Amino acid sequence: MKIALIIPTMDRGGAEKQVVLLAIGLKDAGHDVRVMLLTRDGPRSDELRSVGIPVDLIGKKFKGDLTSLWRLKKRLIEFQPDVVHTWLFAANSFGRVAALMARVPVIIASERCVDPWKRRWHFIIDRYLAKRSQAITTNSEGVRDFYANHGLDPRQFEIIPNGVTIQSNNAPTNLKTRDEVLSKLSIDPHRKMILAVGRLWPQKRVRDLIWAGELIATLRGDVTLLIVGDGPERDELIRHRDAVSQVEHVRFAGQRDDVADLLAHADAFWIASEYEGQSNAVIEAMLACVPVFASDIPGNRDLIIDGETGWLFQLGSEAELVQKTNEMFNAPETATRVTLAAKDRIETEFTVNAMVQRHLQLYERLKVD
Numbered sequence: 094m095k096i097a098l099i100i101p102t103m104d105r106g107g108a109e110k111q112v113v114l115l116a117i118g119l120k121d122a123g124h125d126v127r128v129m130l131l132t133r134d135g136p137r138s139d140e141l142r143s144v145g146i147p148v149d150l151i152g153k154k155f156k157g158d159l160t161s162l163w164r165l166k167k168r169l170i171e172f173q174p175d176v177v178h179t180w181l182f183a184a185n186s187f188g189r190v191a192a193l194m195a196r197v198p199v200i201i202a203s204e205r206c207v208d209p210w211k212r213r214w215h216f217i218i219d220r221y222l223a224k225r226s227q228a229i230t231t232n233s234e235g236v237r238d239f240y241a242n243h244g245l246d247p248r249q250f251e252i253i254p255n256g257v258t259i260q261s262n263n264a265p266t267n268l269k270t271r272d273e274v275l276s277k278l279s280i281d282p283h284r285k286m287i288l289a290v291g292r293l294w295p296q297k298r299v300r301d302l303i304w305a306g307e308l309i310a311t312l313r314g315d316v317t318l319l320i321v322g323d324g325p326e327r328d329e330l331i332r333h334r335d336a337v338s339q340v341e342h343v344r345f346a347g348q349r350d351d352v353a354d355l356l357a358h359a360d361a362f363w364i365a366s367e368y369e370g371q372s373n374a375v376i377e378a379m380l381a382c383v384p385v386f387a388s389d390i391p392g393n394r395d396l397i398i399d400g401e402t403g404w405l406f407q408l409g410s411e412a413e414l415v416q417k418t419n420e421m422f423n424a425p426e427t428a429t430r431v432t433l434a435a436k437d438r439i440e441t442e443f444t445v446n447a448m449v450q451r452h453l454q455l456y457e458r459l460k461v462d
Contacts, residue, residue, distance in 0.1 A: 094456060095125045097174040097197075099165070099188035101181055103128075103135030103148070105348070106292070107255070107373040108180050108205045111232075111448070113137050114256055116146050118449030127172055131161065131184045153187065162187050162194075169195035176456045178230070181205060182215065189222045199459045203230045204250075206370035207239045207391060216243045223249060227459045230452070232371035235391020251455055254395075255371045256448030257380055259440055271358045278319065278346060285316045285422065288359040288383070290352060290374040291366070293324030298365040298388070298409070303334050303343050305363070305411040309418055310342035317341060318363070321355065323348040356381040361418055367408065369393055376443055379403065379435035384421050384428050386414055402435040 096119055100112050112128065117140070119126045128141055129149045138148045149168055153161035169177065169191055176199040179188035185202040192200045202222065208215075223229060223245050230251045231237050241247040275282040287306065291297045299320065306318030320330075320343065327345070334343050349355070352374075356362075362378035362385045369392030376396065378385050385403035387393035397403035404421070406413040421428050 094176060094460065095127075095172060095174040096176045096178065096456065097127050097129055097169060097172060097192075099129045099131060099177060099179045099184045101130070101132045101153075101183045103130055103133075103137040103141075105136060107370070108203075109135065109137045110373055111205075111255055112180055113140055114258070114445050115449060115452055116141060117144055118256075118445060119453070120144065120146055122449065122453060124453075127174070129165065129168060129188075131165070131187055153183070162191055165191040166194045169197060175199060175460055176201065178203065178452075178456075182208070182211070182219075186218055186222065189226060193225060199456065200226045201228045201230060201455070201459070202226050204236050204240055204370075205232060207236055207368040209368060211243075220244050227462070228455060230455070233392050233395040235395060236370050238391065251451075253448055253451045253455075254443050255373055255376060256445035257373070257376050257439065257443055258445055259380070269354055274351075274354050274358050278344065280317050280319065280344065283315070285313075285360040286355075286358060287316060287318045287361045287363055287418070288321065288355055288378070289318065289363045289365075290321045291364065291372075293320075293322050293326045293330055295326065296367050297322075298367055299326065299330050300333060301365040301409060301411055301414075302363055303330065303338060305365075305414045305418075306343040307338035308411060309415045310338075312415065312419060313422070316360075318343045319346055319355070319359075320344065321346045321349050321352060352377070353381075356383055359383045361386060361421065363414065363418075364388065364393065365408075365414070366390065366393070371395055375403075376439055379432075380439045380443075382432040382436050384418075384432055385435065386418055386421075400431070402431060402438050404431075 116126045127147045131151050132153045141148050151161050151165050177192040177197045178201045179185045180203040228251050229249050230253050232255050237250040272282045289302050310316045362383045364387045371392050387397050388408045389405040399405040404417045
């Protein structure tokens with residue numbers, strides 16, 4: 094098959110990572126894959142180009158840039174794909190319209206997250222284009238239910254969990270020692286390190302994490318929260334940290350490419366998001382046998398069974414987060430049982446191969462229909 098995957102950017106987001114993994118998996122399975130970027134290029138494109146997957150930049154310059162629609166239509170006519178699969182709102186909108194204009198046989202959208210930011214007009218567009226699409230993929234029941242509540246047919250959704258790369262137990266590793274990793278971050282290696290990874294913007298409720306980090310550091314005296322990521326709230330959040338906490342208790346590490354090294358030495362993983370689709374960072378933490386504490390929201394509930402594969406806490410409750418984390422630190426046998434169960438679940442249900450195969454089955458079924 095010829096398959097076009099259309100997404101706004103190749104930034105370091107979770108959806109972008111899944112597109113890269115899917116594109117490479119489809120190419121390895123013998124299909125002709127092309128990734129089209131509606132708005133701008135980004136760092137994740139390097140991996141695609143390195144394995145010979147074409148990346149086309151359409152160059153949409155502003156919200157209503159209709160010239161990009163015509164350029165996208167032209168690229169699709171030139172490529173003549175059997176399947177167009179669009180990801181995220183801008184690409185779902187422009188990409189599906191362009192695919193309809195180019196008479197692509199199979200058109201699929203992908204909704205990756207609960208999107209409370211959307212206004213009435215967004216859902217009008219979603220509903221209109223859903224009726225002209227063969228399917229909508231998503232990564233969780235929570236996302237499907239959110240869109241069903243806004244008028245989309247839940248039967249049109251295909252739930253395909255995110256995929257992560259599973260390393261062989263015998264694979265060589267270049268992971269650094271705890272002393273090397275923590276000392277480089279100016280964290281005393283004898284302190285427990287709690288890791289939080291994500292974009293610094295309101296959805297992630299990083300302020301909650303800062304408060305919780307200060308509380309548990311004060312309670313125990315041996316904990317540092319390390320926040321990895323960048324975003325529009327970075328400067329404001331650092332000022333907030335300086336007002337309510339101290340650097341030894343809560344550190345910002347910026348955007349990093351060594352999260353695997355950090356996970357190997359993390360004593361816990363925190364996520365306080367207000368809404369999620371299915372967090373790649375949580376999946377990777379579970380796979381690394383790091384105890385995960387997640388806000389009790391639909392996307393996180395798809396991954397975390399409270400007390401079995403991690404711990405859930407009430408959204409916005411820093412006290413409950415601190416209490417459960419402290420209890421885990423004081424019960425290492427429980428932590429080991431939960432993290433091993435979490436790792437087993439990820440290795441069983443969330444492999445890249447399973448994710449790619451489920452997409453292929455969907456494409457082939459719709460192509461025949």
